[in-house]
Amino acid sequence: MKKKLLMLIACMLTLTTILPLHSQASTPAKETDVIIVYKNQQGKQTAIDQSEKVNAQYIHLPAVAITVDEKIVMSLKNNSNIAYVAENKKGQLASSENEPSTSQDPLVQQSYNLQKLNIKQALKDRVTGKNVKVAILDTGIFPHQDLKVAGGKSFVDYTSSYKDDKGHGTHVAGTIAALNNDYGTVGVASGVKLYAVKVLDKEGEGDLYSLLRGIDWAITNKMDIINLSLGFEDHIPILRSAVDTAYKKGLLVVAASGNDGKRGSIGYPAAYDSVIAVSATTEKDTLASLSNTGKGIEFSAPGKDVISTYLKNEYWYATGTSQAAPHVTGMLALLKQLHPKKTNAQLRTLLRSYTVDLGAKGKDQHFGYGRVQYIPQxxxxxxxxxxxxxxxxxxxxxxxxxxxxxxxxxxxxxxxxxxxxxxxxxxxxxxxxxxxxxxxxxxxxxxxxxxxxxxxxxxxxxKGKEKSSLQKRLDKVKKHVAYQKKVTDAKQKVKKAEAKRTKKTKASAQQAVKKLKASKTKTSLQKRLNRIKV
CATH class of the missing domain: 1.20.58 (Methane Monooxygenase Hydroxylase; Chain G, domain 1)
Incomplete structure (x- = not known):
């Protein structure tokens, strides 16, 4: 009996030893990509120390992109040295409708969009945006025979090349800067220095932290203009900080308003004040049906059936606000060449003079200040x-x-x-x-x-006699007013001395009276003082 009891206890002990090993088996930690916006260096270091991987450290933004255990995110959010934690959201290009060109010779004279912008006259005036540095944050740029790329950088995770594998960035690039040669098309500003900043992949998709790296790169490398034919649906504080920083550093930021056909709502970053939001127009100067509109629209430009450079040295037609934005970018490059000493804010205002007013008179939600157009000097x-x-x-x-x-x-x-x-x-x-x-x-x-x-x-x-004469007259007025102030001061102090009758108040009044010129007023005040006994 005792042996059976001992065996039963032994079995129970064995079970209690074995079972917890299964119930307490550790589950794999879930990791997430976030962007930590810190208040100080201590906050930055905390984020780095607690991360599984550091994906990016920004030069011009108080932020670091990290991969971290989900359980740690809450502690980071509650850290007093960290401003906030941003989700690494997915963004995408302002999708376009594309089709190949059947023409083998789509010259500028045949491209309605460039006729609308009067680019033939700009070329005649030798206004090409020469040496203005333009960064296209997009899918990259394909090595096209009608484009000359000055440099760039890739921020997607599968390649270090900024070569375009989608076609979108190349199309945008051609609209801005296709070379003025004997074939193909020509860009709005064919003389710019073009930089390919690859922040979107072959599907036209990317994430927030890569886009921030692209903006950071553009600031560091002293670009003049950034073109963003991409966007997010929602407001993202760190994205706003990034474009605001670029603008404060002197860059112009141009973005597509979006292709959802929304009225009264534009995408981000186009919606931010520091960004120039662009809507799309048609050959007939009407609003393209897919174009988003709203109060933030600043300018409009051709975005319907725009022909430009594409992959494999081809030329394709495309429709979208992605095509409208680079027209505005090109126009700003022309103004930068014409007025190299003007600030980005001054150039932005000046562009209002290079427009054709469409829709309601003045600035409106569909066309902004109007459709851009080059005007000769x-x-x-x-x-x-x-x-x-x-x-x-x-x-x-x-x-x-x-x-x-x-x-x-x-x-x-x-x-x-x-x-x-x-x-x-x-x-x-x-x-x-x-x-x-x-x-x-x-x-x-x-x-x-x-x-x-x-x-x-x-x-x-x-300087001159007129100025000297007027100054003398004014100086007399000043002296008169100053003296009247002394008189008022003396009167007040004598009155105070009469009321309080102390050595201190009488002495103060006497000092004020002595400053007055010989006059009936001075004599009268002195007599009043003399009657005060302390």
Whole structure:
């Protein structure tokens, strides 16, 4: 009996020893790709230390892309040194409708989109975006005979080559920069330095961390313009930070609005303020049906049946906002060549002058400020000359301001210099009239506000007798006001001394009275002081 009991206990002990080995068997840790946006170096180091793999460290963004155990993500989110944790979302190109070209000679004269943009005139004027650095963040660029690629980088995981294996990036590249030669088509800005930044794969798909690396690369390598014919459906804070940083660093960022046919809603990053959002138009200057629209649309450009370079030295037609965006990128490159000293913000504003207004008058949700179009300097010179002449006749500030705006479109040359001198004379006469009126007002009102306004007006004047005369008149007003302040101060202190009757208040009042000039007021105040006994 005892032997049976011992055997039963032994079996039970064996089971309790064996069973937990199965119930406690460790399950494989689930890993996830995230982007850690840190507040400081301590936060960055924490993310790196807790990661399974570091996928990317960014130069211009406070972020690091890592692979990490899902269980650790929550602790990272709660870390006070980390701003937030972003999911490594999937993005894709603004999908296009493609078909091969049957024409063996699609010259610029036969391409409606380039006719709309007046590129033949730009070529005649030798405005080609020469040496402007343009980065195309896309599927790469195929080594096409009608393209010249200055360099680039691949950020997809299966190849170190930026060679296009989809066709989309090559089509975008041709729209911007197809060479001006005797065959094929020609780009809007055939003289740019073209850079292929491969952030999308052969399916036209990519992830957020690769796109951020591409933007980071563009900033580091001092690109002038970034073209993004791709997007995400949702707002992504770190993507916004990336394009904002690029813009603050002086780059222009252009993006397709999206091809979902949505009205009142555009994709990201096109929707961000630092990005120029582009909608697509047709040959008849109507809105392409697939184009997304909304308040963020800044410009529009041809996006329907656009012919451009493709894989294997072919030329294909494509439709989409992906095709519209590079037209705007090319136009900005032309402006960059014409106005190399203007900032990215100034060029962005200047592009409004190179548009054809479509749809509702002024800026609207479908076409923005209008469909872009190259305008020769001769047209702007004629408008500026007329505006200067009008300002010389009217001598009003409003007309001078309008003339200056029109002159800002001109490149630096002798004609612009001559107009500048003429408008300076008109402005000088207006400034003198203004300064005279404001000095007169100051003499009448004798207030600090009127004095300040008059002084500002005088500072605008060039050195000369007129400026010296007005300054002397204003100085008299200033002295008068300053003296009246002393009188007021003395009166207040005497009144205080009469009320409190202390040595301190009387001494303070006496000191204030002594600063006054000999006058009835001073005599009266002194008599009042003398009557105070302390």
């Amino acid at each position: 001769s047209t702007f010179l004629k408008a500026a000359t007329s505006a200067v002449k009008k300002a010389e006749t009217s001598k009003t500030q409003a007309d001078v301001n309008r003339a200056k705006t029109k002159m800002s479109r001109l490149t630096a040359n002798k004609q612009k210099m001559a107009l500048t001198e003429r408008i300076k004379k008109v402005q000088a006469n207006i400034d003198i009239r203004s300064a005279r009126a404001k000095v007169k007002t100051a003499e009448k009102n004798k207030t600090q506000g009127s004095i300040k306004s008059a002084q500002t007006a005088i500072h605008k004047l060039s």
